[in-house]
Amino acid sequence: MNIGKHIRDFRVSNGYSYTDFSKEVGIKTRTLSRIEKSGKVKQQYIEKIESRFGICLAEYKVNLSEKSVGEIVSYYRIKRGLTRDDLTAALGINKAYLSEIETGRRVPSAALLLKISETLNFNIKLLMPDIPDKEATVGEKVRYYRRINGLTQKELANLIDVDPNTISRIERNIVKLLDELREKLAEILCIDENLLK
DSSP, X not given: OOHHHHHHHHHHHTTOOHHHHHHHHTOOHHHXXXXXXXXXXXXXXXXXXXXXXXXXXXXXXXXXXXXXXXHHHHHHHHHTTOOHHHHHHHHTOOHHHHHHHHTTSOOOOHHHHHHHHXXXXXXXXXXXXXXXXXXXOHHHHHHHHHHHTTOOHHHHHHHHTSOHHHHHHHHTTOSOOOHHHHHHHHHHHTSOGGGGO
């Protein structure tokens, strides 16, 4: 068991920088860095961390299902050793926007979420649990692929020349998708038409 990894996971998943965490538990930043990298930890440091946060490091596991989108993005960015500047350069967005995503003040488009998960190398399902599987309805698939393409219901409706309420009804599985509309949707959403059957 690597206690250093458990400490790092705990620190990162709770949004602490090296400096903040070091101050919180009374360990020098340099010492904390060594602990996390080597996994060699003096018992006194384990006791300090466990008593301060009321956890057992040996049993600590990160539960990302309880985290917000911003917290998950922040967790993986820090875990991969990237600064906000590094990630914004890779994504082509500005630092203020990433900060707003990580702090929960902004919700990024599905397309940006996909790009973030690919850049940070984690499963998009953590950010978008509604990814359709083979049991998904046609409406769930339309909603998902519309979002991945960064389109609102109104924008999609305009592209296929229908009333926006039609898209809403399709996504809620209130109306059946006709063949002509299925073809248009598949073309606009860049997917195989058979996915919408």
